[in-house]
Amino acid sequence: MGRTSDAKEKIISAAESLIELHGYSALGVAEICKSAGVPKGSFYHFFESKEALALAVIDQHWAVECRGWTGVLNSDAEPLERLRQLFQLTEAAQRTSQKNCGTVSGCMFGNLTLEMSNQTEAIRARLQGIFDAQVDMVDSLIGEARERGEVIVSDTHQAARSIVAQLEGQVLFAKLYNNTSLADALWTNALSLLGARAPQMAAEA
Amino acid sequence: MGRTSDAKEKIISAAESLIELHGYSALGVAEICKSAGVPKGSFYHFFESKEALALAVIDQHWAVECRGWTGVLNSDAEPLERLRQLFQLTEAAQRTSQKNCGTVSGCMFGNLTLEMSNQTEAIRARLQGIFDAQVDMVDSLIGEARERGEVIVSDTHQAARSIVAQLEGQVLFAKLYNNTSLADALWTNALSLLGARAPQMAAEA
Numbered sequence: 001m002g003r004t005s006d007a008k009e010k011i012i013s014a015a016e017s018l019i020e021l022h023g024y025s026a027l028g029v030a031e032i033c034k035s036a037g038v039p040k041g042s043f044y045h046f047f048e049s050k051e052a053l054a055l056a057v058i059d060q061h062w063a064v065e066c067r068g069w070t071g072v073l074n075s076d077a078e079p080l081e082r083l084r085q086l087f088q089l090t091e092a093a094q095r096t097s098q099k100n101c102g103t104v105s106g107c108m109f110g111n112l113t114l115e116m117s118n119q120t121e122a123i124r125a126r127l128q129g130i131f132d133a134q135v136d137m138v139d140s141l142i143g144e145a146r147e148r149g150e151v152i153v154s155d156t157h158q159a160a161r162s163i164v165a166q167l168e169g170q171v172l173f174a175k176l177y178n179n180t181s182l183a184d185a186l187w188t189n190a191l192s193l194l195g196a197r198a199p200q201m202a203a204e205a
Numbered sequence: 206m207g208r209t210s211d212a213k214e215k216i217i218s219a220a221e222s223l224i225e226l227h228g229y230s231a232l233g234v235a236e237i238c239k240s241a242g243v244p245k246g247s248f249y250h251f252f253e254s255k256e257a258l259a260l261a262v263i264d265q266h267w268a269v270e271c272r273g274w275t276g277v278l279n280s281d282a283e284p285l286e287r288l289r290q291l292f293q294l295t296e297a298a299q300r301t302s303q304k305n306c307g308t309v310s311g312c313m314f315g316n317l318t319l320e321m322s323n324q325t326e327a328i329r330a331r332l333q334g335i336f337d338a339q340v341d342m343v344d345s346l347i348g349e350a351r352e353r354g355e356v357i358v359s360d361t362h363q364a365a366r367s368i369v370a371q372l373e374g375q376v377l378f379a380k381l382y383n384n385t386s387l388a389d390a391l392w393t394n395a396l397s398l399l400g401a402r403a404p405q406m407a408a409e410a
Contacts, residue, residue, distance in 0.1 A: 106323075114377060115230075118308045118310055124381065162394050165375045168377050169377075170367075172370065178323075189371075189398055192400065
């Protein structure tokens with residue numbers, strides 16, 4: 001049992017690294033198994049298809065990233081300060097990817113959205129769920145900031161969507177230019193998008 | 206000569222449609238030639254590699270899109286109104302892709318950035334050039350609006366970059382949710398990002 005479980009985890013972990021480097025389409029089952037160090041035959045014991053594996057990779061990647069988001073967004077810090085920390089977390093993740101992969105590899109969910117969401121409905125639905133969750137988390141934080149009179153926003157959900165969209169756009173540029181300096185732009189733009197009343201105070205918090 | 210030129214154009218055009226639908230990695234030379242209706246042998250007469258073809262596709266796609274951007278951004282309308290028209294053009298392009306491909310296919314340059322920019326330096330460089338050009342065009346427009354006292358921006362280049370990033374992020378959502386309603390969010394957010402003084406007036410222009 002221990003071994004079986006190990007093999008499945010090794011496949012998911014190898015696929016996660018390969019998808020981060022090369023995307024989904026370029027990926028072959030033989031390459032995944034070689035990288036995972038498991039016999040090729042074992043793949044279909046655990047996954048009925050490459051798509052099923054991709055869904056498992058997405059779930060695992062989000063489980064880890066969601067812990068990071070939750071840790072930052074549910075802390076005791078003031079709402080806007082938590083948002084700033086989320087952007088710092090995003091920049092740190094891109095620095096890690098640059099270190100591990102040689103160049104910035106971007107956001108796996110953004111990458112797969114543009115590569116795959118118009119090709120498989122199962123992957124589209126899973127990615128929608130993740131971005132829905134991200135927007136909801138930011139929405140809740142904006143609601144808190146609004147109650148404190150720190151932002152001027154009529155539709156917190158729309159504002160949260162715009163902040164996540166800006167994050168994805170800036171991560172796209174980070175990947176394109178292999179440059180991880182994105183937290184400052186995200187922070188400045190979020191304050192503008194939120195009509196934040198006291199950015200200086202929040203920045204110094 | 207006429208025929209030769211035709212075959213090359215047919216290959217580029219077929220590849221453009223296939224890349225829009227399935228991305229770059231999933232694409233095979235045989236599939237391209239079949240779709241173009243040209244013999245497989247002719248491919249390497251025109252292109253030394255799939256990458257060389259991708260560069261030709263990117264160039265052709267930008268040649269067309271750039272005409273659209275230039276037409277809108279260099280018109281006689283007021284600067285912010287031209288920006289609003291750029292967002293409407295973006296939404297219209299996504300509606301066309303939804304009609305032609307069945308679902309929204311997104312921005313080819315954003316798609317290829319996330320799929321390919323960390324894998325081939327030639328494609329990365331070409332995409333950087335295109336996004337540089339887009340940012341420069343928006344930068345110039347913001348400069349005009351600033352001279353007219355319509356926006357409050359200290360760094361027009363940074364602001365232009367944020368507007369293009371927001372555009373890519375909203376197009377990503379358009380693809381993910383197969384929903385083309387993005388011009389309004391882009392316009393509202395651009396006004397916030399630019400600290401635009403008179404959004405109502407501009408919107409009614």
